[in-house]
Amino acid sequence: MSVKFIHRRYVTKATLEDKLAGKQFSVSGKGGVTVAYYWAADQSKVLIGVARCHQDENFNKRVARDIAMGRLYSNKKNRHTELDLLGLKNLTPKSIHDIVDGWLENQERLWDMDITNCKAN
DSSP, X not given: OOOEEEEEEEEEEOOHHHHHTTOSEEEEEXXXXXXXXXXXXXXXXXXXXXXXXXXXXXXXXXXXXXXXXXXXXXXXXXXXXXXXOXXXXXXXXXXXXXXXXXXXXXXXXXXXXXXXXXXXX
């Protein structure tokens, strides 16, 4: 399986244009989180690298992906996270995505971040 990404961004109050388009919020161009994850070939674990962008900084998807992938492949201690999948049966790429997404939601609570899932690919 190739490396997959999840991007989450902060939301702000809807602008007048957004409200006219029926939207209740706008996605901010500042701050967010990018997760790079890889399902190990033996399917026993998922490796995760995370890049966080401060709410005062402009979000750059390419830079965030590069940082997250660097952490994913880093050999340094505490640079990436491993989720153990032993005992889980019939895993699919979609179920792996859901597991990583659930992990990220939990981390967001720990980080006290109010962000939304903008795109996952």
